[in-house]
Amino acid sequence: MSPSSAHRHVLGTAALAATAALLLTAVTTGTADAAPGGRDAAVARARANVARHADLFGYGPGQGLVLKDVVLDPDGTQHVRFDRSYDGLPVVGGDLVVHQDARGRLVDSSRAKGHDPRVPSTRPAVPARRSAAEALRQAPGTAAAAAAPELVVWAADGTARLAWRTTVTGTGKQGQPASRVVVTDATTGAAIDSYDAEHSAAGTGHSEYTGDVTLATTRQADGSYALIDPVRGHTTKDAHNLSANSVKATSGTLYTDADNVWGDGRKFSADRATAAVDAHANTAWTYDYYKNTFGRNGIKNDGKGATVFVHVGTDWDNAQWSDACFCMMTGDGNGSTDPEQVDLDTMGHEMTHGVTSATANLRYSGESGGLNESTSDIFGTMVEWYAGNAVDTGDYLFSDQSTPPWLRRFDQPSLDGSSADCWSKKVARLDVHYSSGVGNHWFYLASEGSGAKTVNGVAYNSPTCDGSTVTGIGNQKAAAIWYRALTVYMTSTTDYKGARAASLSAARDLYGANSAEYAAVGAAWSAVSVA
Numbered sequence: 202m203s204p205s206s207a208h209r210h211v212l213g214t215a216a217l218a219a220t221a222a223l224l225l226t227a228v229t230t231g232t233a234d235a236a237p238g239g240r241d242a243a244v245a246r247a248r249a250n251v252a253r254h255a256d257l258f259g260y261g262p263g264q265g266l267v268l269k270d271v272v273l274d275p276d277g278t279q280h281v282r283f284d285r286s287y288d289g290l291p292v293v294g295g296d297l298v299v300h301q302d303a304r305g306r307l308v309d310s311s312r313a314k315g316h317d318p319r320v321p322s323t324r325p326a327v328p329a330r331r332s333a334a335e336a337l338r339q340a341p342g343t344a345a346a347a348a349a350p351e352l353v354v355w356a357a358d359g360t361a362r363l364a365w366r367t368t369v370t371g372t373g374k375q376g377q378p379a380s381r382v383v384v385t386d387a388t389t390g391a392a393i394d395s396y397d398a399e400h401s402a403a404g405t406g407h408s409e410y411t412g413d414v415t416l417a418t419t420r421q422a423d424g425s426y427a428l429i430d431p432v433r434g435h436t437t438k439d440a441h442n443l444s445a446n447s448v449k450a451t452s453g454t455l456y457t458d459a460d461n462v463w464g465d466g467r468k469f470s471a472d473r474a475t476a477a478v479d480a481h482a483n484t485a486w487t488y489d490y491y492k493n494t495f496g497r498n499g500i501k502n503d504g505k506g507a508t509v510f511v512h513v514g515t516d517w518d519n520a521q522w523s524d525a526c527f528c529m530m531t532g533d534g535n536g537s538t539d540p541e542q543v544d545l546d547t548m549g550h551e552m553t554h555g556v557t558s559a560t561a562n563l564r565y566s567g568e569s570g571g572l573n574e575s576t577s578d579i580f581g582t583m584v585e586w587y588a589g590n591a592v593d594t595g596d597y598l599f600s601d602q603s604t605p606p607w608l609r610r611f612d613q614p615s616l617d618g619s620s621a622d623c624w625s626k627k628v629a630r631l632d633v634h635y636s637s638g639v640g641n642h643w644f645y646l647a648s649e650g651s652g653a654k655t656v657n658g659v660a661y662n663s664p665t666c667d668g669s670t671v672t673g674i675g676n677q678k679a680a681a682i683w684y685r686a687l688t689v690y691m692t693s694t695t696d697y698k699g700a701r702a703a704s705l706s707a708a709r710d711l712y713g714a715n716s717a718e719y720a721a722v723g724a725a726w727s728a729v730s731v732a
């Protein structure tokens with residue numbers, strides 16, 4: 202169910218070898234620098250500084266320092282961050298930062314409220330299961346489960362007490378993970394604190410195709426941000442260039458980031474998050490298009506979001522939707538002219554396959570297969586119009602960003618060398634990506650009319666198969682008619698003749714049987730030889 206089936210190939214050991222090499226690189230570059238002024242030296246000096254200035258840091262018997270982060274300024278100044286432990290237990294609110302000059306001499310300190318973690322005993326009087334039961338009572342969403350309660354020293358408000366910390370995870374309305382952390386006193390059983398483990402956040406993405414965009418992300422319990430859209434429920438993952446089948450088995454890796462700023466805005470980027478920016482933003486645009494235009498609540502109209510895998514395969518110049526995993530797979534392009542397959546109309550196209558599956562379920566062969574593909578092209582393009590992006594403007598070209606100058610076009614589909622402009626008996630035998638031409642041509646004529654026209658700076662010239670002149674009704678009305686035809690009248694075996702009848706019924710419902718819209722729909726079908 203891809204924009205083009207021509208480039209498909211099966212992937213195996215080559216992709217696995219590439220992933221192994223990648224992991225090896227990550228391990229190698231992760232080796233710390235032990236030279237003076239380097240990271241390891243800074244950490245060693247910081248540990249010594251905390252011990253030497255124990256009063257300043259509240260550092261005493263039973264405590265440990267757990268390295269969390271190191272920031273080295275350009276002038277050599279060092280900032281070493283630690284979490285604190287007490288009797289081996291994590292101290293919540295016990296973190297501290299050691300500020301040192303370039304030679305490791307202490308110049309300042311920062312410490313959280315919980316700098317005195319001493320508790321009378323680190324043996325809990327209240328059993329873990331009581332804490333877990335309390336946590337489950339506070340669980341968000343449905344299908345909640347509690348992780349094993351963790352014993353901690355809770356000192357976030359400055360008063361240290363032994364506590365159980367339990368994370369409960371449920372499923373939110375959009376199918377997204379919804380987690381809550383519940384803290385109870387391990388000596389008295391009293392509730393101490395309860396807070397969302399994840400927070401919705403607005404990230405900044407430097408995209409490949411649409412400039413800088415806002416991303417709906419989620420703040421996780423560990424403070425990092427993830428490409429989980431808390432509004433729409435979409436999750437974006439790295440497939441590590443494994444084949445589609447391997448990805449379904451391994452499930453990829455969720456994208457996370459420390460500062461919620463993602464990608465570098467380049468095509469074929471070495472930053473693997475860049476393609477993820479486009480994928481995450483463009484699935485959101487598709488979701489919003491359906492919701493705000495037609496009131497459709499997600500692909501299946503059940504409010505649930507899908508998973509998007511980017512970097513699937515090696516030089517896989519394609520993308521696809523799978524009902525089985527309720528997920529999209531996107532490739533990295535062909536390695537030379539075509540970059541990552543994650544642009545607006547491509548993502549809209551793939552998600553629309555899910556919408557079609559959930560509605561008319563047009564069989565993916567013969568004329569119904571062509572209508573299935575055409576439906577994805579139509580709404581993929583409409584997502585582009587809906588987004589109103591200044592870089593990737595609305596047009597009647599399909600995959601113009603990721604397969605430049607375009608993979609298919611609507612005004613005269615045959616310009617790609619394979620697609621049909623006009624219906625004939627031969628159309629049923631074409632590949633579905635070419636028999637879609639008849640539907641795409643209809644959509645252009647119904648939207649913009651026949652003949653030469655320049656729209657948003659792109660020159661089109663749409664012929665008619667019967668020499669007639671067609672006047673368009675605009676693409677919003679044509680798309681509304683198509684959406685109603687798809688969701689109300691079409692069935693799995695609808696052919697082009699049936700599509701004409703379905704769209705006329707839809708036009709009648711929306712605008713009346715005597716309307717200009719109804720007349721234009723019929724005229725456009727006649728103009729592509731569907732009588």
Ligand SMILES: [Zn+2]
Binds near residue numbers: 203577
């Ligand atoms: Zn497709």
